[in-house]
Amino acid sequence: MSDLPRKAVVRTAKLAALPLGFAGRTALGLGKRIGGRSAEIIASELQQRTAEQLFATLGQLKGGAMKFGQALSVFESALPEEIAGPYRAALTKLQEAAPPMPTSTVHSVLAERLGEDWRKLFEEFEDKPSAAASIGQVHRAVWHDGRAVAVKVQYPGAGKALLSDLTQLSRFARLLGPLIPGMDIKPLISELRDRVSEELDYALEAEAQQAHAEEFADDPDVLVPAVVHQGDQVLVTEWMDGVPLSEVIANGTEEQRNRAGQLLARFLFSGPARTGLLHADPHPGNFRLLTGHAPDGPAQEWRLGVLDFGTVDRLPDGLPPTIGTSLRMALAGEADAVYRHLCEEGFVKESIALEPDAVLDYLLPIIEPAQVEEFTFTRAWMRHQATRIGDPRSPAHQLGKQLNLPPSYLLIHRVTLSTIGVLCQLGATVRLRDELAAWMPGFVAEETAAPEAVGDLCEESTA
Known part of the structure; x- marks a missing residue:
């Protein structure tokens, strides 16, 4: 029997206790304020204790709770340092580890999915998992042909x-909002829910991973382990060593941080162009930094190893040109052109009238990393953006509420924000413009292209 709490009543009780704890701490905080303590100190204590309870509970439950925690953890850099510091370790822990399944359960799943003689497929199999995450855990093993492999086993009852x-978490998403300023939690939970069936399907994951492994097979910058065997709820891939990105974030050198950040940006933008797929789970636990080797030469620069293709966005034509075109126009200060383009693509609904210059003012701070040859991503910059957009009193917040995110862009938006969150955790200096110019459709204007026709969308609203 797995230690994953499978009875709905058990899991619901644990999650339902979270808002009760939040409410209790709020009442206690009110009492302290009456007793004379400052509101700022009390708010900081409440947020810290809330986060500690939240991530401890999510880590225990695994499943959708764990998946939500991993998605949330990449936005840790948006939190004020005095609050983020005390529980940064709890957030990072969600990226790499969770309580493992009992060995007997692992053996039962392998016997059921690979056959009673499953041990004959391996020369060696380590019962202790090397990693445990939201819906499965990974065991190191040696395949029958001598290759070192990673065996991913799905938790029974994970679906x-x-x-x-995720259903339970969505019911009190509003209470979680203050943890990450400027972020609306409910759409994140809804989007994770929409991807459940794909993430549980190891056949889809194997297909996506193998497509990347083949495309990046000879790449000097990115390594994706090849798929060795795939079965129902079991996935065997080549083993990949390397330094987890969470360790680079915690203890990496400046050279490692910058190299990891550059390659992470390169993979984000080049993946869809090269494979028609967007890796959609960019938390640090899914990346490694490893030394590259020429076939007959010395060690080269650090390479980025990429794991876990359970969640991908299928983009057969690559990233939408709308993104690159809007970026280019915004950087050129073409407020009217940017506004028309956003209207045409559904980012501004027909019933809404906005000032083009105000929209440009809203966008420019966000796209600052693309304005310069190289940009240093920092937690302070991330916090500033989160505060600017999240403060109900700010013009950016008021304008942002009137913008619309078309469904086809939802996952792209989350992946981009998550990747920026990781870059800020790394504190990496990145030549983002180089990657955009190389891989982002529309970012570089085509000199031979005919002038863009001026649409009449939004004309009435801006007249």
Whole structure:
């Protein structure tokens, strides 16, 4: 029997205790204020204790709760340092580890999915998992042909747990909002829910991973382990060593941080162009930094190893040109052109009238990393952006509420924000413009292209 709490009543009780704890701490904080303590100190204590309880509970439950925690953890850099510091370790822990399944359960799943003689497929198999995450855990092993492999085993009952957790979390998403300023939690939970069936399907994951492994097979910058064997709820891939990105974030050198950041940006933008797929789970636990080697030469620069293709966005034509075109126009200060383009693509609804210059003012701070040859991503910059957009009193917040995110851009938006969050955790200096120019459709104007026709969308609203 797995230690993953499978009964809905057990999981619901644990998650339902979270808002009760939040409410209790709020009442306690009110009492302290009456007693004379400052509101700022009390708010900081409440947020810290809330986060500690939240991430401890999510880590215990795994399933959808764990998946939500991993998605949330990449936005840790948006939190004020005095609050983020005390529980940064709890957030990072969610990226790499969770309580493992009992060995007997692992063996039962392998026997059921690979056959009673499953041990004959391996020369060696380590019962202790090397990593445990939201819906499965990974064991190191040696395949029967001598290759070192990673064996990913899905938790029994993971599907029901995922759906149950995310449904329960959505009911009190509003209470979680203050943890990450400027971020609306409910759409994040809804989007994770929409991806449940794909993430549980190891056949889809194997297909996506193998497509990347083949495309990046000879790449000097990125390594994706090849798929060795795929079965129902079991996935075997080549083993990949390397330094987890979470360790680079915690203890990496400046050279490692910058190299990891550059390659992470390169993979984000080049992946869809080269494979028609967007890796959609960019938390640090899914990346490694490893030394590259020429076939007959010395060690080269650090390479980026990429794991876990359970969640991908299928973009057969690559990233939408709308993104690159809008970026180019915004950087050129073409407020009217940017506004028309956003209207045409559904980012501004027909019933809404906005000032083009105000929209440009809203966008420019966000796209600052693309304005310069190289940009240093920092937690302070991320916090400034989160505060600017999240403060109800700010013009940026008021304008942002009137913009619309078309469904086809939802996952792209989350992946981009998550990747920026990781770059800020790294504190990496990145030549982002280089990657955009190389891989982002529309970012570089085509000199031979005919002048863009001026649409009449939004004309009435801006007249």
